[in-house]
């Protein structure tokens with residue numbers, strides 16, 4: 001109706017603005033695309049230094065059994081870490097890492113004994129990247145596939161908080177050991193993106209898998225190789241010193257021992273023990289740091305509003321709980337060996353010779369004096385519905401990593417889960433005419449009264465403030481960037497209590 005009241009010449013102007021708006025969007029998309037291609041080329045360049053090894057994940061014995069028993073590879077972190085060791089010659093051996101870890105765990109225990117860690121709670125900002133091929137977002141009555149609903153995505157954060165805070169009413173197993181502790185880690189969806197602007201923390205990326213050798217089932221495009229997932233992580237990741245990155249995608253293709261990812265539910269990148277190597281830390285590249293989860297093992301059926309697409313068995317969000325445990329330095333409770341040695345370096349998780357798949361009673365190492373195998377532990381392979389325990393020693397390891405490991409330690413001071421300084425309120429029809437800007441650009445939108453425009457540089461320093469009124473129905477104001485240095489700027493536009501923030505790039 002508003003459109004019809006415009007004078008014909010204004011109406012044609014409006015149409016032009018819409019075209020400009022669309023071209024602005026395409027410019028931004030183009031810029032983002034170019035940036036991502038450059039990132040990808042850089043990433044590929046880095047990788048080409050190392051020998052390509054496409055011999056697959058060489059799955060561990062436990063995963064051969066898991067695949068045979070359940071049809072799924074419960075967790076490919078051990079295999080992923082082996083691939084990382086092949087790529088990064090500076091990656092520490094298990095012995096080297098655990099030597100570092102035991103010293104850090106001792107410090108945590110000492111601080112705890114002194115009462116300094118008693119009530120500490122740690123907050124971690126999280127970004128969820130949903131990688132999809134253009135399918136509709138799943139909604140009630142229209143469940144398509146890997147482009148999972150916001151409700152499904154957010155339900156995973158609830159599970160992480162229930163499990164890492166041992167919340168009352170946390171769905172789980174029998175906890176017969178009584179060993180479950182509150183780990184004291186809260187997970188928050190990011191409220192600020194990498195530039196400090198408003199975000200929901202759930203980001204959708206339409207990216208077609210780079211390799212499509214084997215179509216897996218009826219779902220369409222799937223991510224088939226370790227290398228492809230490494231690349232898509234690198235081009236979509238948000239700074240891993242500021243966010244825990246969770247990637248949700250459709251994994252598939254060939255079997256794991258043929259370099260495929262068929263049946264894999266998830267895997268994580270282990271923490272580093274030294275920052276001496278700079279950006280390519282010894283635990284693996286910063287650009288691939290985070291956790292990968294199959295779209296149908298992400299979130300919990302307990303929160304299903306009818307839009308969820310979940311695995312029949314692994315459907316309570318414990319794949320992510322388990323993988324985040326690895327990301328914080330935990331190992332499988334049976335130690336990935338078939339012996340009774342203390343393979344997870346935690347004295348309060350009974351030794352075990354193998355993984356488990358149900359909540360029945362087992363004691364595979366009855367001589368350890370520690371009692372039955374802890375099938376309820378999040379770091380076993382049990383069904384989601386059976387799990388409910390992290391122990392005190394596991395907590396000590398995770399806190400030691402959070403307080404000392406490069407990147408993880410920086411997360412503790414990340415402000416990305418805080419409300420953004422500038423949140424957008426209803427001024428969404430405003431556009432930046434030319435962006436990136438060479439010298440001048442125009443701000444165009446619908447507004448009456450005074451429009452205030454404040455420009456900050458990327459460090460938050462005020463660059464200029466301009467107040468303007470425009471009697472036309474459509475507000476237009478030219479802004480001059482010619483004296484400003486190249487880089488990213490943030491423009492806050494305010495009009496009668498409404499506001500919007502724009503990211504402007506000066507070339």
Ligand SMILES: [Zn+2]
Nearest residue numbers: 075077322332
């Ligand atoms: Zn695992």
